[in-house]
Amino acid sequence: MNDNRAFIDSLGEKIRRVIDDNRRLREEVARLAEERDGLVLRNRETEERARSLERRVKTLETAGAFAGNRADNRAARLRVNRLLREIDSCIALMNK
Template sequence: MAEKNVIVNLEARMRALIDDHRRLTGLCGELTAQRDELRAENRALQERIRELDAELQRMQLTEGLAGTSRDREKARARVNRLMREVDKCIALLGRPDPAAPETGA
């Protein structure tokens, strides 16, 4: 009789474990899908933030260049920095490529 109770107890515990496993596997799948959706939404929002930051910088530069802002000096400094970068690029374009094979006579 005692053996039968032990077997019945084990069977009940096994069924409970199997039910828990099924429930938790389903929950894990749902949470994984939710996580993926949130990651995609986060990426989209991060991209939107970058776009808005770039737009804000453009607007501040425009406002500064128009002379209607206290940030006029910042705008001029940014324009000067950008011009120096362009000058560096132009200078690099004029230099010969050291990795290119020399074709001399």
């Protein structure tokens, strides 16, 4: 009878540990999910800022090329021509 009681007590203790571990792990999962969501948001904001800065750099390069020397003027003309081709292709797609 004592052996059965010891076995039941041991089993009860193991069950309590499993339940405690489960609760702790659920809390950790929730915390990590919040952290992940925050990092995803931060990553999106950083990527958008990088895209914005890249657009600004291209604009400044183009503006600077018009005010600069001949080599810069050539680069600016090439950029403007590329932008015009993109506009033309957009217009062609809209007309389809």
